[in-house]
Amino acid sequence: DIQMTQSPSSLSASVGDRVTITCRASQSISSYLNWYQQKPGKAPKLLIYAASSLQSGVPSRFSGSGSGTDFTLTISSLQPEDFATYYCQQSYSVYTFGQGTKLEIK
Amino acid sequence: QVQLVQSGAEVKKPGASVKVSCKASGYTFTSYGISWVRQAPGQGLEWMGWISAYNGNTNYAQKLQGRVTMTTDTSTSTAYMELRSLRSDDTAVYYCARILAGYSSGRFDPWGQGTLVTVSS
Numbered sequence: 001d002i003q004m005t006q007s008p009s010s011l012s013a014s015v016g017d018r019v020t021i022t023c024r025a026s027q028s029i030s031s032y033l034n035w036y037q038q039k040p041g042k043a044p045k046l047l048i049y050a051a052s053s054l055q056s057g058v059p060s061r062f063s064g065s066g067s068g069t070d071f072t073l074t075i076s077s078l079q080p081e082d083f084a085t086y087y088c089q090q091s092y093s094v095y096t097f098g099q100g101t102k103l104e105i106k
Numbered sequence: 107q108v109q110l111v112q113s114g115a116e117v118k119k120p121g122a123s124v125k126v127s128c129k130a131s132g133y134t135f136t137s138y139g140i141s142w143v144r145q146a147p148g149q150g151l152e153w154m155g156w157i158s159a160y161n162g163n164t165n166y167a168q169k170l171q172g173r174v175t176m177t178t179d180t181s182t183s184t185a186y187m188e189l190r191s192l193r194s195d196d197t198a199v200y201y202c203a204r205i206l207a208g209y210s211s212g213r214f215d216p217w218g219q220g221t222l223v224t225v226s227s
Contacts, residue, residue, distance in 0.1 A: 043217035095153040
């Protein structure tokens, strides 16, 4: 199975900050990488697919990059509604999720 | 709009079975697959498997092979996930999600609202 490792596990930031979350795969997954946002008590929401494609309706402050084994999710200017947990997911060999990154208000 | 609506919370005893439903609306049900994902309390997301709503083909996570069965009813646009021989560590919120762009290589959007399954004696 392909293992996905996110870093950091948690992150404190302020409104307006630029934030980057990293996801590393245990083997090359080309660009088969998706990012989801989950708020407490809610289902996950798709943000980015195929490593860098923005899902329809998602604000442009979210962006993704990377290929192979190393990927990043960047939020260019944090908004109050962005404080949530973020998960990466590989779709190269069935599916595996990272352990999540909890983004908290500083 | 595209929507997945799941059945309500369940409480089961160890060794029992549970069957969760996921009713789709707003799109052609047989044109996409449905995946199931669970989340134990305070934990991350665990992929359980997928089913093609077109032909009923399935692919289950190895960890759950033999205990899980996914089915669909195309007449009602509903997907089902049955988990047997329940244990306490099966306590989780269970989500269904539509798969876009390939059953094993796609992305999940949208998701159902989740169904809490509690396993307790």
